[in-house]
Amino acid sequence: MNSYKMLVLDLDGTLTNANKEISTRNREALIQLQEKGVLLVLASGRPTYGIVPLAEELQLEHFGGYILSYNGGEIIDWSNRTKLFENVLPNGVIPHLYACANRHQVAILTYDQQYIVTEHPNDPYVGKEAFLNKMKVRSSANFLKDIRLPLPKCLIVGDPDQLISIEEELSVALEGEISVYRSEPYFLELVPLGIDKAQSLAVLLNKRGIAREEMVAVGDGYNDLSMIQFAGMGVAMANAQEAVKQAADYITLSNEEDGVAAVIERFF
Known part of the structure; x- marks a missing residue:
């Protein structure tokens, strides 16, 4: 089994359910994963502070996780609020x-x-x-x-x-x-121009000295396609767009069935 060092998660339709909440099973699995030293990245089209409540719930500050907001427009080390990358409008x-x-x-x-x-x-x-x-x-x-x-x-x-x-x-x-x-x-x-989750993740991997083959990326939408194709293990949710499923290496359960926890149990 591969030794994966980073888990990248889309939020809406992936980590969260229809109520925009993290299930108990997903939360517990992600806390345990970070306790083992795996790096967690929350990657979303949401603005940075739209991700913060979920980052706090998953204790990203304590474990040294990252927020990738605006579809890759910003990367922030949430342990110290350092901005590692940004792309802005003219x-x-x-x-x-x-x-x-x-x-x-x-x-x-x-x-x-x-x-x-x-x-x-x-x-x-x-x-x-x-x-x-x-x-x-x-x-x-x-x-x-x-x-x-x-x-x-x-x-x-x-x-x-x-x-x-x-x-x-x-x-x-x-x-x-x-x-x-x-x-x-x-x-x-x-x-x-050029906003892309995969391109931003390449910057983060380089800074952390992690190979893309050591990364698992999970998503459901078209804006997740690039990171799913880029990752060593690209995972689509059962509720994902068909094109995303076709591009993925693996299809997990839906966001209403704790698909993220299922990924952790299988690959970590």
Whole structure:
């Protein structure tokens, strides 16, 4: 059996269940795994402080684990809060994104530590993002004046039909400057070019002196494809997208069936 030294977990649809919670079995398995010296990395499209409650629950600070947020836009050593890597939006595109959101009368938001910053605090889709990440919303009277540059990501939120034309407009206007895609029908992600979980994990592996063959990566969505293909053992959840399952070395149980604990029991 291979001696794996690092476990990388996606969060939503992988580590957490439908209630966005870690099951008792998964939690206990992950604590025991870290006690044995295996490095744990929580890798998500969520903002950093949207991952913190789960990091605290799994005692990442105590065991020296890492948060990989914004789909790889930031890597933070959670034992000392040291930022090992970051990729940010060009400052010049922010006014363009803001003007586009205003023109289409939809909300734009970004993040400032533990807060979501927006001029539309009561927007129901802003509320969804706040609930998902367990973050507070800070109301802004002037988005462009209140944000602190540079930004790792912006999110335009709105009815799915509204976002179709906005996605097309921004994809053309900012081609080669940023990446534009929808993580949910009502969430339009506006992120730096080259955001990729695998590329960021390669930086972390190099810093830690760990080979990719010694890494297990587990996920369910398209944004997990690169790290699943990159890892020595790439694992898809039973509830994963079909393309993710086809790319994986192994398919575990679903996120409602403690699939993460099953991975630990099999490979560690």
